Amino acid sequence: SQELEQSPQSLIVQEGKNLTINCTSSKTLYGLYWYKQKYGEGLIFLMMLQKGGEEKSHEKITAKLDEKKQQSSLHITASQPSHAGIYLCGADNQAGTALIFGKGTTLSVSS
Amino acid sequence: ETGVTQTPRHLVMGMTNKKSLKCEQHLGHNAMYWYKQSAKKPLELMFVYSLEERVENNSVPSRFSPECPNSSHLFLHLHTLQPEDSALYLCASSHSASVPYNEQFFGPGTRLTVL
Numbered sequence: 001s002q003e004l005e006q007s008p009q010s011l012i013v014q015e016g017k018n019l020t021i022n023c024t025s026s027k028t029l030y031g032l033y034w035y036k037q038k039y040g041e042g043l044i045f046l047m048m049l050q051k052g053g054e055e056k057s058h059e060k061i062t063a064k065l066d067e068k069k070q071q072s073s074l075h076i077t078a079s080q081p082s083h084a085g086i087y088l089c090g091a092d093n094q095a096g097t098a099l100i101f102g103k104g105t106t107l108s109v110s111s
Numbered sequence: 112e113t114g115v116t117q118t119p120r121h122l123v124m125g126m127t128n129k130k131s132l133k134c135e136q137h138l139g140h141n142a143m144y145w146y147k148q149s150a151k152k153p154l155e156l157m158f159v160y161s162l163e164e165r166v167e168n169n170s171v172p173s174r175f176s177p178e179c180p181n182s183s184h185l186f187l188h189l190h191t192l193q194p195e196d197s198a199l200y201l202c203a204s205s206h207s208a209s210v211p212y213n214e215q216f217f218g219p220g221t222r223l224t225v226l
Contacts, residue, residue: 004153033214033215035217040199040220040222041219041220042113042115042117042201042217042218042219042220043201043203043217044113044217045113045214045215045216045217048214088154090154093156095167097159097161097166097167097208098144098156098159098167098208098215099154099156099215100153100156101153101154102153103151103152103153104153
């Protein structure tokens with residue numbers, strides 16, 4: 001079965017600094033999703049990537065799917081306290097009926 | 112607000128109780144999902160419904176019983192749960208369950224504690 005590994009598990013950065021979170025799949029990715037979760041709450045959809053080499057940006061967050069389609073990175077520029085939370089990557093399961101998820105990366109931003 | 116609501120937000124129950132979790136989506140989607148999120152584990156898919164038909168049951172114990180009366184509502188009936196079932200239960204919806212590349216919209220979750 002497919003597994004998603006996220007790194008790092010947790011991250012503390014100073015406000016204004018840049019950071020990158022990685023998501024590595026054990027199998028080829030056909031759809032890669034990034035979500036953000038505040039502790040104990042639901043997931044907020046950030047971006048979806050489909051094609052190798054695809055890159056999408058929303059405000060100060062950029063996500064990229066590598067050419068071989070087995071890894072994605074999420075980059076935050078000039079981090080702010082509002083960026084704090086848990087970032088999860090998800091991928092379409094083999095049947096295409098639901099998503100599998102990584103364990104998440106907890107981001108803290110200190111001011 | 113994602114267009115998916117869940118009630119209750121918090122639930123504490125004993126092992127012999129029977130309770131139900133409710134999910135409602137206001138997005139006109141055809142697929143609905145139940146996920147379980149436990150500490151330090153990835154989200155686990157429990158059930159998938161497409162047009163009120165269950166299309167996936169991910170080896171979930173029978174003490175969890177889903178019900179989907181229409182494409183806007185999804186329930187999870189709980190009975191004789193175990194303390195290890197304590198977790199955040201998340202509901203999600205999407206346009207379709209049979210086509211990939213469609214994002215899922217999540218509700219805020221129900222925090223369940225089993226005593």
